[in-house]
Amino acid sequence: MSVQDHVDIAVIGGGLVGAALAYGLRRQGQRIALFDEGDSAFRASRGNFGLVCAGGKGGQLDDYAPWALQGVEVWKDFGDRLVAETGIDIELEQNGLPVFCPDPAALAERVAMMERLQRRSGLAFEVHSPAEIDRYMPGVSADVPGAVFCAIDGAANPMLLLRALHASLLTGDAVLRRDARVERLEAVSGGYRLVTAQGVTRCERVVLAAGLGNLGLGQDLGVTLPIxxxxxxxxxxxxxxxxxxxxxxxxxxxxxxxxxxxxxxxxxxxxxxxxxxxxxxxxxxxxxxxxxxxxxxxxxxxxxxxxxAPDNAPIYDEIAPGAFLVTCHSGVSLAAIHAGKVAGWIADGALPAEADPFRLGRFAD
Ligand SMILES: Cc1cc2nc3c(=O)[nH]c(=O)nc-3n(C[C@H](O)[C@H](O)[C@H](O)COP(=O)(O)OP(=O)(O)OC[C@H]3O[C@@H](n4cnc5c(N)ncnc54)[C@H](O)[C@@H]3O)c2cc1C
CATH class of the missing domain: 3.30.9.10 (D-Amino Acid Oxidase, subunit A, domain 2)
Structure with missing residues (x-):
């Protein structure tokens, strides 16, 4: 099979995680190719709720709380830039988000968790009564015990976000391969070789961002993933x-x-x-x-x-030399930080200490 492309970095997975990384890597001046299997794959990015939200994140991994907050703080700049570049309105609104609690005990438990996370991240929150909720969500039942409200949170349209990220890759020299399942990922001298039904791509670095497809790709590199x-x-x-x-x-x-x-x-x-x-x-x-x-x-x-992942937090790791794993629940909320910081780490070719809490090693026990 002939070599189709030779790129700096191949990103496997064209969902919100892979597309955000590819978008960020391009901005860093990397020659990239993005591979996406298409409709036969599991695709969380096309079936999610679209919330952009830091509230409550980090319940099982403390370091996730400040990371999620950073992710939401940089969302508006990222969104504005994406809209300006593509002309696609991704319907971002960050005017706050309440989490309803079904009974007073659940509300007390949620508040206690938010207080703990706030000590770690500084995330501001308020507890709202039904009368307060009614101002922004008219028609709320007076029987709701209350909600925990984070003013920085909000939502976007995830399908338009995905479309905008893909559209941004159609300009310039990025290679976007749709309906291109990576059947095999092989380490070779100087990088990796990706085999699809259409041909072979050589790259110096590879990013495993294929959602549940990462389970198989990890196996290709001898790594069993705990997702x-x-x-x-x-x-x-x-x-x-x-x-x-x-x-x-x-x-x-x-x-x-x-x-x-x-x-x-x-x-x-x-x-x-x-x-x-x-x-x-x-x-x-x-x-x-x-x-x-x-x-x-x-x-x-x-x-x-x-x-x-077992603690619901993202995983960022280099699972073999030059092979980076990026996977998470909350791929909408983390899209901006993936396109920014995480793409920067991969472009630099090494994960910094900031990534340490999110490495696979935390599941070693
Ligand atoms: C019901 C639900 C609600 C959610 N609500 C929210 C929310 O409100 N806010 C939020 O932030 N997150 C939410 N999420 C989570 C969010 O949708 C995911 O974190 C995000 O979509 C993950 O993106 P991904 O790119 O990792 O995975 P996916 O979207 O699954 O994409 C993986 C991609 O990889 C491709 N692929 C797989 N294997 C291969 C291969 N071998 N070769 C080439 N390509 C391959 C597939 O074609 C697919 O497009 C929700 C998820 C669900 C299911």
Missing amino acids: KPMRGQILVTERCPPRMKVPSEHVRQTRDGTYLLGGSWEDVGFDTGTTAEVTRAIARRAISYFPFLSTVRLVRSWSALRIL
């Missing part, structure tokens, strides 16, 4: 007049007026089905927060698989 799928189902309603000024963790109104309802965490392996039982549970919870939703029609639903 697993975690299903989430999302319900979509008919379009309604604009009402909500901000998104919440489980209910948000999109720019086009539909409500997205979500929040299931299902440990069901690689099953991407939807179920009536979970649909009912998601709808019931949403209606308990916003009773007016009981008269709004559902029009469709889908499921997608989160890519989860």
Whole structure:
């Protein structure tokens, strides 16, 4: 098989993680090729809730709290630049985000966790009553015990974000290979060799950013990764007049007026089905927060698989010389820091001490 391309860095995976890294690497002046398997793969980036959110992150890994906050702090600049470069409005809004708690005990527990995380990261939050929530999410039930509100959080449109990142790669000398599953990844002298059905690419460095596809790619390099799928189902309603000024963790109104309802965490392996039982549970919870939703029609639903490490935090590591692993849940929230700092690390060819808490070694026990 002939060598198709020879690039500095090959990024495997064209979801939000790989595309953000490829975007950042290009800005760093690297000659890159991005490979994406396409519709046959699991693709969390096309099935997520779109929140840009630091609140609550780091519950199981303290260092994740300041990292997630940094990620959200740099989002606006990243988003503005992407929109200016591509002309695609990614619908970013960072006007705050409440996390509802179903009962007073859950609220107390959430506040305690946020206080602990705040000591680590400085993330500001407030506890809001239903009357306060009603100002930005009119129609909230007076029976809701309260919500923890982070003013810096918000949401974007994840499909438009992905489209903008890909569009940015179509200009200039980046190679974007769609429907190009990397069948084999091999270490060779001076770098790596990627084999797809279309041909072979040689690169000096490679980034494994293929979501759950990283499980197989890691094996190619002799590394077993501790990530697993975690299903989430999302319900979509008919379009309604604009009402909500901000998104919440489980209910948000999109720019086009539909409500997205979500929040299931299902440990069901690689099953991407939807179920009536979970649909009912998601709808019931949403209606308990916003009773007016009981008269709004559902029009469709889908499921997608989160890519989860045992502590829900990202993994950044160099798993073989010049082979970088980047994987996370929260690929929307971390898109800006992936395009910035993390792409910079990879362009430099080495992870700094700042990446140490996120290396695979933390799971050694
Ligand atoms: C229900 C749900 C809700 C979520 N809500 C949020 C949220 O509100 N905010 C947030 O920040 N995050 C959220 N997430 C998480 C977010 O969607 C993911 O963190 C993010 O999409 C992961 O992106 P990724 O690029 O790593 O993976 P993916 O989107 O899965 O992309 C992996 C890509 O790699 C490609 N690929 C796989 N194997 C190969 C191969 N061998 N060769 C070439 N290409 C390959 C695939 O084609 C795919 O496009 C949610 C996830 C789910 C499931």
